[in-house]
Amino acid sequence: MEKIKFTFDNDETVEFFVLEQAKLSGNNYILVTEEEEGDSEALILREVSNAKKGDTTYEIVDDDDELEALSTLFESLLEDVDLE
Numbered sequence: 001m002e003k004i005k006f007t008f009d010n011d012e013t014v015e016f017f018v019l020e021q022a023k024l025s026g027n028n029y030i031l032v033t034e035e036e037e038g039d040s041e042a043l044i045l046r047e048v049s050n051a052k053k054g055d056t057t058y059e060i061v062d063d064d065d066e067l068e069a070l071s072t073l074f075e076s077l078l079e080d081v082d083l084e
Contacts, residue, residue, distance in 0.1 A: 001036055006058065016043075020077050024070060030058070031074045044070050 002018045016032035019042065023029070028047035033040045044067065045058035061067055 003036075004032075020074055022070070022073050022077060024073060029061070029070055031078075044074070 003015055004018060005013055005015050007013045014034070016034060017036050019031045019033060021028065021030045030045050030047070031042055032045060033042045044061045046061050048057045048059055049055075050057065061070060
């Protein structure tokens, strides 16, 4: 499983395992977790490209409707995962 590092604005670095990636309504999303195995809190992140800086950032999806649609999508992609 791929593991990637994220650096926050305050220079704090956190490593996440990427469980799955998907595209919905023209946006790219990744489902990440801090633990590779077992039950763990998961986050859905939306890719945000910055053409001026030439880099890509991710933001946590917190809109309830968007989260519901993405949870359904990721659950269908990962048959053994139940997102609550």
